[in-house]
Amino acid sequence: MVRTSIIAVDDDLxxxxxxxxxxxxKYGRExxxxxxxxxxxxxxxxxxxxxxxxxxxxxxxDQRMPQMSGVEFLEQATGIFPDxxxxxxxxxxxxxxxxxxxxxxxxxxxLMKPWDPPEEHFYPVLDGLLEDWHANxxxxxxxxxxxxxxxxxASHDVKDFLARNSIPYRWLDIERDDxxxxxxxxxxxxxxxxxxLFFPDGSTIAQPTGQQVAExxxxxxxxxxxxxxxxxxxxxxxxxxxxVYASADGLNVLMIERHAPGGQAGNSPKIExxxxxxSGISGxxxxxxxxxxxxxxxxxxxxxxxxxxxxxxxxxxIVTLSDGSExxxxxxxIATGAWFRTLDLPGTERWNGAGVYYGxxxxxxxxxxxxxxxxxxxxxxxxxxxxxxxxxxRNVRVLIRGKEPTWSRxxxxxxxxxxxxxxxxxxxxxxxxxxxxRMREVAVKNNQSGQITSLxxxxxxxxxxxxxQSDLVGDLVLRTESGHILTGLDxxxxxxxxxxxxxxxxxxxxxxxxxGIFAAGDVRNGTKHGVAxxxxxxxxxxxxxxxxxxxx
Ligand SMILES: Cc1cc2nc3c(=O)[nH]c(=O)nc-3n(C[C@H](O)[C@H](O)[C@H](O)COP(=O)(O)OP(=O)(O)OC[C@H]3O[C@@H](n4cnc5c(N)ncnc54)[C@H](O)[C@@H]3O)c2cc1C
Numbered sequence: 281m282v283r284t285s286i287i288a289v290d291d292d293l294x295x296x297x298x299x300x301x302x303x304x305x306k307y308g309r310e311x312x313x314x315x316x317x318x319x320x321x322x323x324x325x326x327x328x329x330x331x332x333x334x335x336x337x338x339x340x341x342d343q344r345m346p347q348m349s350g351v352e353f354l355e356q357a358t359g360i361f362p363d364x365x366x367x368x369x370x371x372x373x374x375x376x377x378x379x380x381x382x383x384x385x386x387x388x389x390x391l392m393k394p395w396d397p398p399e400e401h402f403y404p405v406l407d408g409l410l411e412d413w414h415a416n417x418x419x420x421x422x423x424x425x426x427x428x429x430x431x432x433x434a435s436h437d438v439k440d441f442l443a444r445n446s447i448p449y450r451w452l453d454i455e456r457d458d459x460x461x462x463x464x465x466x467x468x469x470x471x472x473x474x475x476x477l478f479f480p481d482g483s484t485i486a487q488p489t490g491q492q493v494a495e496x497x498x499x500x501x502x503x504x505x506x507x508x509x510x511x512x513x514x515x516x517x518x519x520x521x522x523x524v525y526a527s528a529d530g531l532n533v534l535m536i537e538r539h540a541p542g543g544q545a546g547n548s549p550k551i552e553x554x555x556x557x558x559s560g561i562s563g564x565x566x567x568x569x570x571x572x573x574x575x576x577x578x579x580x581x582x583x584x585x586x587x588x589x590x591x592x593x594x595x596x597x598i599v600t601l602s603d604g605s606e607x608x609x610x611x612x613x614i615a616t617g618a619w620f621r622t623l624d625l626p627g628t629e630r631w632n633g634a635g636v637y638y639g640x641x642x643x644x645x646x647x648x649x650x651x652x653x654x655x656x657x658x659x660x661x662x663x664x665x666x667x668x669x670x671x672x673x674r675n676v677r678v679l680i681r682g683k684e685p686t687w688s689r690x691x692x693x694x695x696x697x698x699x700x701x702x703x704x705x706x707x708x709x710x711x712x713x714x715x716x717x718r719m720r721e722v723a724v725k726n727n728q729s730g731q732i733t734s735l736x737x738x739x740x741x742x743x744x745x746x747x748x749q750s751d752l753v754g755d756l757v758l759r760t761e762s763g764h765i766l767t768g769l770d771x772x773x774x775x776x777x778x779x780x781x782x783x784x785x786x787x788x789x790x791x792x793x794x795x796g797i798f799a800a801g802d803v804r805n806g807t808k809h810g811v812a813x814x815x816x817x818x819x820x821x822x823x824x825x826x827x828x829x830x831x832x
Pocket of ligand 1: 518539
């Protein structure tokens with residue numbers, strides 16, 4: 281197991297001693313706590329650790345130090361350990377510098393001194409950051425190993441599945457890693473049947489389905505009961521929120537998730553507009569917290585199971601799963617969200633998951649080290665992705681169809697200050713060029729001049745809008761032309777309830793055109809796209825569950 285350090289830096293020896301004491305007390309068993317009295321000494325330590333191939337999980341650094349400020353130190357130290365989490369210790373007067381550091385160096389948190397008691401003000405912050413670090417950073421360790429190829433979309437899917445379900449793994453690229461071939465040979469796997477997974481117990485499997493992987497890594501794929509109060513389809517922010525509040529209220533809840541909890545939000549490297557997280561929170565961190573909370577209240581979750589059918593028989597709702605099994609409930613919440621619109625460029629499908637990625641910046645960023653990367657899109661999701669990718673890529677070229685982006689101001693400031701990011705307006709992707717192994721370049725067109733140019737590119741990340749994922753209930757509930765599900769008063773036209781509506785009351789606020797089937801989040805017509813709106817919807821659904829139950 282690789283040794284992992286937490287590094288504390290402060291020139292005030294009394295404060296340094298107390299930071300060290302607090303860190304050792306809570307984390308001393310798992311991490312080596314290293315202290316340094318100046319930025320320069322700490323940088324020496326950091327370089328030594330790098331040479332020894334060790335890891336740094338966290339920097340806890342005072343801002344006010346002579347010669348080198350905390351932010352200046354972190355700027356250099358994160359060049360060496362880019363994934364380490366960064367906490368700045370500040371006084372009131374340093375708040376401005378700390379807030380600027382959030383944009384400038386991706387500061388994760390700033391803490392006002394003093395923080396006594398640490399149980400209340402220090403450890404909860406560090407616990408979250410260390411958990412997040414563990415979930416996202418790959419270390420050479422004795423866990424699941426995935427042998428695959430960058431040019432194989434199935435390999436990408438498995439990596440994405442493991443990462444999004446917080447299962448640590450080690451990636452071995454057959455084109456670059458000698459150990460990859462050795463492992464395949466030792467197991468007798470065909471190098472053309474990738475990916476192959478190797479588990480710590482010595483077992484191995486080639487080209488597995490999502491369900492097989494889920495079962496091997498201990499994720500639940502089968503329900504414990506045949507009947508629930510509520511089945512929630514989709515474990516994005518809306519589904520998770522409904523599961524947390526419904527199970528906290530004592531309802532029996534089952535969530536069904538086809539891929540991994542977190543939904544689109546799980547792809548977000550940093551959600552900066554969610555209440556209560558001034559330095560932002562990664563989608564994976566938010567998801568992990570929500571899943572833990574839902575489980576704590578007793579909600580069950582199936583992973584790698586897709587709901588493929590839904591029907592209503594009297595007061596019972598029946599959900600069919602991808603493995604053919606059926607589950608029943610008094611109520612169903614459709615929280616299936618939206619997914620990215622795909623490229624409409626003939627011939628480019630072969631690159632899906634093998635150079636063209638939809639929303640997977642978080643999973644793929646580390647593979648883009650020193651690459652030329654192209655991002656398509658001018659809204660918030662694209663903005664977050666390009667900022668994250670720029671930590672690894674040589675440069676990030678952004679193709680924006682119109683004359684300006686629509687992303688938020690806080691993202692715009694960070695983007696304009698990032699010299700790795702190049703914004704190309706009035707520009708569209710027209711072709712992707714590569715060979716058997718990988719993508720080499722893209723052809724782009726200026727939609728004003730018509731001029732076509734080529735740009736070097738080994739990966740393209742696509743963020744060109746969303747489509748609601750509602751086909752599951754296309755024949756069951758009323759939807760808009762765009763596929764968004766109609767609920768509540770949207771269903772009542774000129775005082776008339778929807779055709780076939782059997783009850784002597786209007787549909788409840790989030791209820792669809794079938795009583796007892798509700799919709800929440802991005803899949804619902806009229807919701808504001810975003811994490812807060814989706815979690816709000818999920819929460820609102822719960823009081824409607826009770827209203828519904830009181831009528832049956
Ligand atoms: C990269 C990125 C960054 C973003 N950043 C921000 C941000 O900073 N701030 C913000 O407010 N918003 C952000 N958003 C938008 C936000 O993530 C979404 O609005 C939010 O996740 C919607 O939540 P939801 O639960 O409605 O749907 P989703 O998040 O789409 O979740 C739906 C879930 O349902 C599952 N599912 C679908 N069909 C089925 C089925 N048939 N069976 C089982 N499961 C199914 C999907 O796999 C998915 O997990 C971002 C989105 C992206 C893509």
